[in-house]
Amino acid sequence: MKNPSTYFSWGRIVLVCFITASTELMWTLYNTYVPIWLQAGNPAFNLGTEANVTIGFGLGAFVTGLILTLDNIAGLFISPVVGLISDTTRSRFGRRKPWIIFTMPVMILAFILIPVFVMAIPADLNGQTAKLTPYLVPFILMLVVMLIAYAVIRTPADVIMYDITPSKNRSMANAIANFIGAGFGVIGAIIGAMLFDVNPGLPFWVGAGLSAIVVSLVAVRITEPPLAEIEPGEQNTLSPKDTLKELLSLPKESQRSLVFLYLSVFFSYFAFGQLGSFASSYGVSVLNMSVGDSGMLYAAGGAAFILGALPTGYILKHITRKVSSLIGFAAFAIMGLVIYLFPNQNVVWPMLAVGGFLWALVWVPQVPMVMDAVPSDRVLGSLEGVMAIFRMLGYILGPLVGGFVVEKFGNNYSNIWLVVVVGSILGGLMLLPVTKGEVRAEV
Numbered sequence: 059m060k061n062p063s064t065y066f067s068w069g070r071i072v073l074v075c076f077i078t079a080s081t082e083l084m085w086t087l088y089n090t091y092v093p094i095w096l097q098a099g100n101p102a103f104n105l106g107t108e109a110n111v112t113i114g115f116g117l118g119a120f121v122t123g124l125i126l127t128l129d130n131i132a133g134l135f136i137s138p139v140v141g142l143i144s145d146t147t148r149s150r151f152g153r154r155k156p157w158i159i160f161t162m163p164v165m166i167l168a169f170i171l172i173p174v175f176v177m178a179i180p181a182d183l184n185g186q187t188a189k190l191t192p193y194l195v196p197f198i199l200m201l202v203v204m205l206i207a208y209a210v211i212r213t214p215a216d217v218i219m220y221d222i223t224p225s226k227n228r229s230m231a232n233a234i235a236n237f238i239g240a241g242f243g244v245i246g247a248i249i250g251a252m253l254f255d256v257n258p259g260l261p262f263w264v265g266a267g268l269s270a271i272v273v274s275l276v277a278v279r280i281t282e283p284p285l286a287e288i289e290p291g292e293q294n295t296l297s298p299k300d301t302l303k304e305l306l307s308l309p310k311e312s313q314r315s316l317v318f319l320y321l322s323v324f325f326s327y328f329a330f331g332q333l334g335s336f337a338s339s340y341g342v343s344v345l346n347m348s349v350g351d352s353g354m355l356y357a358a359g360g361a362a363f364i365l366g367a368l369p370t371g372y373i374l375k376h377i378t379r380k381v382s383s384l385i386g387f388a389a390f391a392i393m394g395l396v397i398y399l400f401p402n403q404n405v406v407w408p409m410l411a412v413g414g415f416l417w418a419l420v421w422v423p424q425v426p427m428v429m430d431a432v433p434s435d436r437v438l439g440s441l442e443g444v445m446a447i448f449r450m451l452g453y454i455l456g457p458l459v460g461g462f463v464v465e466k467f468g469n470n471y472s473n474i475w476l477v478v479v480v481g482s483i484l485g486g487l488m489l490l491p492v493t494k495g496e497v498r499a500e501v
Contacts, residue, residue, distance in 0.1 A: 066222050066223055066224060066227065068234075070222060070280070071219060071222075071223065071231050071234055071235075072234060072238070073279060073280050074215075074218050074219050074222075074235075074280060075219070075234055075235045075238040075239065076238065076272050076275075077158060077211075077215040077218075077272075077273065077280075078212075078215045078216065078235060078238075078239050079238045079239045079241070079242040079272070080162075080242065080268070080269040080272045080273050081165070081208055081211060081212070081215070081269070082239040082240070082242045082243045082246075083242040083243060083245065083246040083265050083268060083269055084165070084166075084169050084204070084246070084265055084266070084269055085208065085243070085334075086242075086243040086244075086246040086247055086250075086356065086360070087246050087247075087250050087261050087262055087265050088169070088172070088201075088204065089334040089335060089338075089356070090246075090247060090250055090337075090338050090352075090353040090356060091173075091250065091254070091258070091261065091262075091338070091349075091353070092126070092172070092201065093122055093126065093335055093336065093338060093339055094112065094114065094338055094339065094342070094349055094352075095112075095113075095114045095115065095173075095176045095197075096114060096115050096117045096121075096122045096125060096126075097114060097115075097116070097117055097118070097119065097122050097339065098112040098113060098114025098115070098116070098184070098185065099113065099114045099115065099116035099184040099185015099186070100114075100116040100117060100118060100185055101185075102118065102469050103118075103119075103339075103343065112258075112349055113176060113177070113179045113181065113184050114176065114179075114184065114185060115179075115185070115187055115190055115193075115194050115197075116184070116185030116186060116187045116190075117187060118465055119336075119339075119461040119464040119465040119469065119471075120458075120461045120462050120464075120465045121461075122461055123335065123457040123458045123459075123460060123461025123462065124458060124461070125198060125201070126201075126335050126457050127453065127454040127455070127457055127458050131450075131454060133205065133206070133208070133209030133212075133446065133450040134447050134450050134451065134454075136206060136209040136210055137209050137210075137212060137213050137442075137443050137446030137447065137449075137450065138213075138440070138443035138444055138446060138447055139443070140157060140209075140210050140213050140214065140439075140443065141213040141214075141217070141439040141440050141441075141442050141443020141444070141446065142437075142439060142440045142443055143439075144157055144213065144214045144217065144439045145437055145438070145439040145440055151282075152282030153214075153221075153282065153439075154214035154215070154217055154218045154221070154282060154439075155214070155218070155277070155280070155282055157210055157211065157213075157214040158211050158214055158215055158273075158277070159273070159277045161207050161210045161211050162207070162211060162269075162273045163270075164203065164207045165203075165204055165207035165208060165211065166266045166269055166270055166273075168200045168201075168203040168204040168207065169200075169204055169262055169265070169266050169269075170262060170263060170266045171196075171200045172197065172200045172201065172204070172262055173258055173259035173262045173263075174259065175193045175194075175196050175197040175200070176193070176197065176258065177258060177259055178193055179193050209446070209450070212446060213439060213442045213443050213446055214439070216235075216425065216442055217438050217439045217442050218280075218282065219231055219232075219235060220425070220426075220429050220435075220438050220442075221282075221435075221438060225426075225429075225430050225497050225498045225499075226497050228425075228426035228429060228430065228497075229370075229371055229374040229379065229422060229423055229426050229497075230371040230372075230374075232371075232421075232422050232423070232424075232425055232426055233367045233368050233370055233371030233374075233418075233422045234367075234368070234371070236363070236367040236418065236421055236422055237364055237367035237368050240360050240363045240364045240367060241364050243356075243360045244357045244360040244361050244364060246261070246265055247353045247354060247356050247357035247360060248354070248357055249261060249264060249265070250265075250353050251351060251353040251354050251357070254349065254353070255348075304434075304436065304437060305437070305440070308432055308433075309433070311493055311494055312431055312432050312433065312494050314491065314493070315431045315491075315492045315493055315494035315495055316428065316431050316432070316494075318488045318489065318490075318491050318492050319427055319428050319431060319488075319489075319492055319495060320428070320444065320445060320447075320448045321448070321488040322383070322424075322485050322486075322488035322489050322492075323424060323428070323445055323448045323449055323452070324448040324449075324451055324452045324485075325452065325481045325482070325484040325485035325488060326387075326420055326421070326424065326452065326481070326482075326485045327448075327449050327450075327451075327452025327453050327456060328451075328452040328455055328456040328459075328477075328481040328484075328485075329390065329394075329452075329456065329477070329478045329479075329480075329481025329482045329485060330417070330452075330456070330478075330481075331452055331453045331456030331457050331460070332456055332457070332460045332474040332475070332477050332478050332481075333355075333356060333359060333474075333478070334356070334453075334457075335456070335457035335460065335461075336457070336460055336461070336464070336471060336474045337352070337355045337356050337359075338352040338353055338355065338356070339352075339471050340352075340355070340471040340472070340474060341354075341355045343471050344401050344470075344471050344472055345401070345402070345403055345406065355406070355410065358407055358410045358411055358414065359410040359411070359413060359414035359417075360414060361411075361414070362410065362411040362412070362413070362414030362415040363414040363415065363417055363418055363421075365415055366414065366415035366416060366417070366418030366419070367418045367422060369418075370382065370418040370419055370422040370423075371422060373419070374422065374423055378496055379423035379426065379427050379495055379496055380423075380427075380489055380492055380495065380496070382419045382420075382422070382423050383419060383420050383423055383424065383427075383486070383489055384486050384489055385416065385419050386416050386417055386418070386419030386420035386421075387420055387482045387483070387485045387486030387489075388482075388486060389412070389413060389416035389417070389419070390413050390416065390417055390420070390478065390482040391478070391479045391482035391483050391486075392413075393409045393410070393412060393413030393478075394413075394475040394476070394478030394479040394482065395475070395479050396409050397409050397410075397472075397475045398472055398473075398475035398476055398479070401472050420485070425442070425445070426495075427492075427495030427496075428441055428442075428445050428495065429441060429442075430494070430495050430496065430497065430498050431492075431494040431495040432494075433498070452481075456477070456481065459477055460473075460474045460477045463476065463477055
């Protein structure tokens with residue numbers, strides 16, 4: 059395969075990053091407000107000063123967690139298949155880009171419609187779940203459509219960057235990707251907090267508009283590199299059988315490292331999924347924040363993550379990816395434990411800042427470790443597709459377990475931080491047997 063440096067430039071990396079960033083913007087708004095809409099109107103869900111103005115479906119924490127994960131299940135099947143097929147896609151747009159430019163409009167349309175069905179709920183039916191079927195069914199359908207589209211887009215969008223980036227630059231490239239993606243997430247949280255009180259649909263509609271503009275520009279300006287020959291002869295066209303054969307024929311050390319790396323990915327998203335799904339619920343029910351202000355909890359951690367992303371790229375020039383990840387997992391576990399023990403805003407805000415900053419030590423090297431755990435770049439889409447399975451499983455089981463723990467033990471949202479602690483510890487432990495995944499020599 060031709061050296062990725064033939065097509066590599068930092069300007070191209072920045073442009074590619076905006077694809078993922080636009081989906082991150084929508085994802086942040088989704089995770090902030092959808093859980094609240096699902097639970098608003100339920101007497102057990104404390105909305106503080108917002109109790110009489112926020113309309114919702116009146117569901118419990120466990121059912122909410124279930125709904126937030128059922129639509130992700132499709133991603134377990136979609137992401138790996140798309141990753142594999144994108145390795146073999148041949149079109150005038152390239153291998154990865156067709157999956158993005160034809161799916162993003164669907165995701166944006168579903169995102170626009172999500173708040174429409176909530177805002178249509180009559181005030182006198184607030185929280186009366188049994189009477190809200192005409193609104194709840196299309197609402198959930200839009201959630202499913204959005205998450206399916208996200209599952210399709212995510213793998214090709216991520217893999218484009220690694221297609222054109224040499225191993226030695228992958229950690230910094232991923233640092234830039236995380237910096238830009240998290241930046242859009244924080245912008246989304248801040249915009250959402252400001253616009254929600256004006257109109258609950260505005261954060262979604264403004265976010266959709268910004269995403270449409272960004273993706274349109276990226277679709278026009280990014281051209282994929284010429285398709286390099288992977289192997290001569292019959293292997294120019296890969297099949298699932300070819301890919302499976304290659305993965306099974308990897309050196310034992312690479313296979314073992316990949317297994318534990320994927321498990322670590324799972325537990326990282328298992329832990330972080332608590333914040334994405336329940337941070338705003340924790341803010342309104344435990345810290346007595348308004349719905350709009352509760353979105354700033356995610357923004358605080360996200361802003362700190364942004365500050366930590368680029369420095370982590372430089373740090374990884376001096377320490378191994380494995381050591382970086384272990385430090386990050388330990389820091390996130392400590393953050394969760396401290397917030398659980400001291401549930402007040404004077405503690406929560408600074409701990410989210412510290413935890414978010416050091417979480418970059420986990421996520422910046424995570425994908426490069428998977429890509430470089432194998433000796434060849436031939437099937438990067440397939441590797442990313444398998445990684446997406448574990449990522450999705452973490453997002454599925456994390457909120458599900460979190461919602462169960464909340465509801466089972468007194469409807470106390472402080473319990474999500476215990477799940478964060480457990481997930482972070484297990485994520486770090488999974489890295490201990492890993493021996494592959496550091497920067498490899500370019501051939």
